Amino acid sequence: MANDLPDRLQTVVSIARQAGDIAMTYVNCDVSIETKDDQSPVTEADKAVNTFLVAQLQHHFPGEAIIDEENIAGTGARVVRDKEASTWYVDPIDGTREFIKGTGVWAVMIGLTRAQSPVLGVIYQPTKRQLFYAYKGGGAFKVVDASRKERLHASTRNEGLTYVRSHRRVPEGAALHLESFARSRPRSRVLALGSFGLQLAALAEGKADLLVSAGCGGALWDTCPGQILASEAGLTVAKVDISSKSIVPLRYDPTRSLLLDYPVLCLPTTMFPDFMRYVRSGYQSKL
Numbered sequence: 216m217a218n219d220l221p222d223r224l225q226t227v228v229s230i231a232r233q234a235g236d237i238a239m240t241y242v243n244c245d246v247s248i249e250t251k252d253d254q255s256p257v258t259e260a261d262k263a264v265n266t267f268l269v270a271q272l273q274h275h276f277p278g279e280a281i282i283d284e285e286n287i288a289g290t291g292a293r294v295v296r297d298k299e300a301s302t303w304y305v306d307p308i309d310g311t312r313e314f315i316k317g318t319g320v321w322a323v324m325i326g327l328t329r330a331q332s333p334v335l336g337v338i339y340q341p342t343k344r345q346l347f348y349a350y351k352g353g354g355a356f357k358v359v360d361a362s363r364k365e366r367l368h369a370s371t372r373n374e375g376l377t378y379v380r381s382h383r384r385v386p387e388g389a390a391l392h393l394e395s396f397a398r399s400r401p402r403s404r405v406l407a408l409g410s411f412g413l414q415l416a417a418l419a420e421g422k423a424d425l426l427v428s429a430g431c432g433g434a435l436w437d438t439c440p441g442q443i444l445a446s447e448a449g450l451t452v453a454k455v456d457i458s459s460k461s462i463v464p465l466r467y468d469p470t471r472s473l474l475l476d477y478p479v480l481c482l483p484t485t486m487f488p489d490f491m492r493y494v495r496s497g498y499q500s501k502l
């Protein structure tokens with residue numbers, strides 16, 4: 216198959232920017248808010264952006280599967296004919312709670328998988344007009360105001376590490392291992408961000424060094440776009456298998472559960488051996 220990812224990327228970037236413009240029309244407005252089955256909030260902005268994204272992807276990539284959060288969140292599964300084929304993962308507003316609070320720390324996210332692995336991802340933060348994107352083999356990039364383009368690389372720091380995590384979760388289990396690993400290095404600090412996609416983007420641009428979700432929660436649309444961005448920037452993204460106490464590859468099989476029943480780990484690939492030595496009494500690597 217010819218490499219169609221660069222052409223697809225141009226289309227998806229345009230879609231993401233337009234979706235961001237739609238979301239911005241709801242900022243500083245009295246938007247309606249509902250509570251989903253998983254107790255997470257959803258606004259009319261989420262729904263409007265989700266509808267736009269799905270329609271655009273269906274138009275430009277007819278016949279390809281689309282996993283979109285606001286239509287199936289909470290169900291945990293969706294029937295897809297071919298788990299190896301192209302599948303889109305859409306999160307219209309990653310960081311809905313931040314959107315509601317008006318912090319600006321939220322993003323439109325679109326990811327594409329093939330053979331159960333991410334191959335393309337776009338993360339757009341409209342409040343700062345900054346765009347993150349990557350495709351397999353093409354590197355990871357950040358664009359600000361559609362003018363300045365920067366290639367992204369993971370941090371190479373060995374001290375003064377920044378551990379990024381959610382505002383809402385208290386570290387436990389594997390997350391506690393990683394935070395204690397970060398704190399074992401001199402001059403470390405914690406950075407709290409409410410959008411998982413922007414957390415991964417912070418690692419991809421070297422502003423942070425380590426991340427692990429504090430526990431189970433989230434879904435594959437939360438990780439897909441950021442995973443390819445992080446991987447192309449030189450980071451390892453994997454899941455923590457609690458039952459077997461091991462670190463294993465994060466795969467995307469839409470014929471099974473879409474919800475994450477495990478923590479997700481991200482750190483520079485060069486740092487991974489040191490981390491595993493630090494926690495060798497607990498978790499083992501199967502990567």
